[in-house]
Amino acid sequence: MIDLRGASAEALAALTDELPATGDAAVSATLAEDLSGVATTLRTEGALRRFATDQSVPAQARQGLVGDVFGGKVGAEALDVVRSAAGKRWTAPRDLPDALEHLSVVATVRSAGDDAGRLADELFAYAQAVKDNPPLRDALSDPARSQADKAALVERLLGSRALPATVTLATQSLSGTYRTVGAALEAYQRTAAEVQGRRVATVRAARPLTDDETRRLSDVLSQQYGRAVQLNLVVDPSLLGGVRVEIGDDVIDGTVASRLDDARRRLAG
Incomplete structure (x- = not known):
């Protein structure tokens, strides 16, 4: 679980309860991808992020703007989550994209269905492999390598050997949101366990x-x-x-x- 405080922690708890439990792996995977994409956009677009969390702006106006920006670019399930998120109070603007990324991880875990336990095990095994292999760790953290190149490396390493949800989260760990790839994978595994009540x-x-x-x-x-x-x-x-x-x-x-x-x-x- 990410470490949010005050209003942001309350907002994330409410959004987690609201997150659609589709029961369909493909729909959950799409929801996860959409939320991750929105989180990336909000981190990149500072003006949009600040407007979406500005408490001096009416909630309806904030929701209307994010609806206009992301409407047609993400699915209906993700758009509902993003609009709801824009209507809540946030302790700091950066907490909004962090929360949406966390929700994308929750959706990814749910997309694994009954294999959620296997997903957690695979994330741990991959994290250990990265930790124990300095050349691999350096390749995944090398700022000179493109994200696409790193993602291709993850695909070659895991590919058909791992669940699609594992590959998704291993790729998402490259985004730089966390201090290191290892820290991201550890956080994702904790989330996978939490989703299962473990x-x-x-x-x-x-x-x-x-x-x-x-x-x-x-x-x-x-x-x-x-x-x-x-x-x-x-x-x-x-x-x-x-x-x-x-x-x-x-x-x-x-x-x-x-x-x-x-x-x-x-x-x-």
């Missing part, structure tokens, strides 16, 4: 966990946090043994390396 836990272990260990850990965390928890498993041999769980701001560190560090500190003290 939380995301990053689990670091010295070795791969068995299916039974994974299931038991997931059950324990789900019971502790009162909702289903999706596990992102990262193998880190430096931990020696045990697991370290990061979920939100909480850290549960039961690794051998951590216990050894504690023992060293006590001896040194």
Whole structure:
């Protein structure tokens, strides 16, 4: 979830409730693409963005303008969302395109239907691949390369191997809205989990966990946090043994390396 405050947080919550749940993957995908396009336009066109969020201008006038600008360029579902967004209060003008991009991610997740869990897993796997491959990371962040070139690279990497929704979000992560591609992918995965009513836990272990260990850990965390928890498993041999769980701001560190560090500190003290 993006970090919006005050009126902007309230506006986003209302728009999320209003977002059409079409039940049709193709319609949801089109809605997502349209909202992403509107967000990009609002970021580029500062005068339009400021007018659409100017509280000194009547809401009806703001809605009328965005209707005129985007009418015929996006579908009816997206236009309804954009018009509604222009009628709400925003803490800062930049919050409007940020909120619309977030809604586009929600729509993309919904377009995956029953494969939303697989989408979250693929986003995590792709994010790990980008993190662990410096040449790839550099290629995706190289300002000298065009967006089309980077998008083509994503298509070659994922293509038919991943869900269309995964490819869409991997491509959208190139937009530069977030500090890095990795930060964008992490945010998208959290949104995918939220849409499913889940939380995301990053689990670091010295070795791969068995299916039974994974299931038991997931059950324990789900019971502790009162909702289903999706596990992102990262193998880190430096931990020696045990697991370290990061979920939100909480850290549960039961690794051998951590216990050894504690023992060293006590001896040194």
